[in-house]
Amino acid sequence: MVRQKARWCCKTETNAANGWTTWSYGVSKLGVILLSKIQAEKISLDESRQDILVNACSPGFVQTDMTADLPETEHDDSIKITTVEGADTPVFVALLPPGVKEPNGQFLLRRKVYDFLNTDVIIQK
Template identity: 40%
Template sequence: MTSLRVAVVTGSNKGIGFGIVRTLCKQLENGIVYLTARDEGRGKEAVAKLNQEGLQPKFHQLDINDGESVARLREHLKTVYGGVDILVNNAGIAFKRASTEPFGNQAAITMATDYRGTLDVCHSFHPILKPHGRIVNVSSMNGVKAFDELSEENKAHFRAIKTEEDINLLLKDFIEAAKEGDHKSKGWPSSAYGTVKLGLICGTKLLGEAVQKDRPQDDILIMACCPGHVRTDMSSQQGVKTIDEGADTPVYLALLSSGSTEFNGKMYFDRALVEFM
């Protein structure tokens, strides 16, 4: 057990996640930062790069789509540190515009990681989250755009969400429509990534409400954010921000001081609140 503050960043061997680890290593006082990746070799190479900068992150293998992998990391953190203080859920996928993968498959695969995998990590880590803990789910303004492109009927369904199962059913309907090729006629956007990230924003809101109800005295915050258009492999290096600039808002939220309850369950972009729906 230790009084050190422990941070975990998923999908962080490159891109925005790597920038978040680097920034946390510099800004997290009395802290330990875990860089995680599905591939152990790539993860350790990323740690070595940061070591060359004088930073000392630790590595642990993590595949957010593998329940056993998630459980191994959770138990490691619980045994060694008594829990975790900061979780930044950065791991995610996005298909390129030129992808030949059928749109329905794109929707299902994206949901499995960007929504289901992310929320599974949140649920798994919730019991070991220490008082004053912070969870930051990296989402996207594409989720906001997806909401704007919904039919009025589907907008009403999203506004009426009360439980995670409500989100699951909506995303299931979207995937089924995408596989049938009639998602547009059924009032859904043409962006699988945006629609799934909308689901994540809604899921984050529910998680924030739940933790406030279950642990009201623990000052735990669960938030979503958009890092911006960042130059990464995912964006084909077309972004306007560096990975360190993209890390700014996620790290800002992860390091919020006590008494920042107004942030809980909400969505942020460039440190500013995003209100929609």
């Protein structure tokens, strides 16, 4: 279903009307999230690989050269954080304890799972 929705929005150019970004950076991130979901689905079908989890995550709005000129807003997801703070979620996901089954095929931000199709994460240009 995820793949069908993504294909439909791209082919009909209705991504903006469906709440998806038209910003190329955001679209590339959406592609990474979709690929992670697809890979997680495929790996979960292989009994010998049940110990592998595949997720996508965002470090958040990290203060970098790329974001230096972008304004912060009052929304929590638009407040710039340090690189150390931004590393928290990727490290958390990478170091999940052995034997856990979730999260898998998910998108995480600030250690929380978000439904990327119906997310409350605001992506701004």
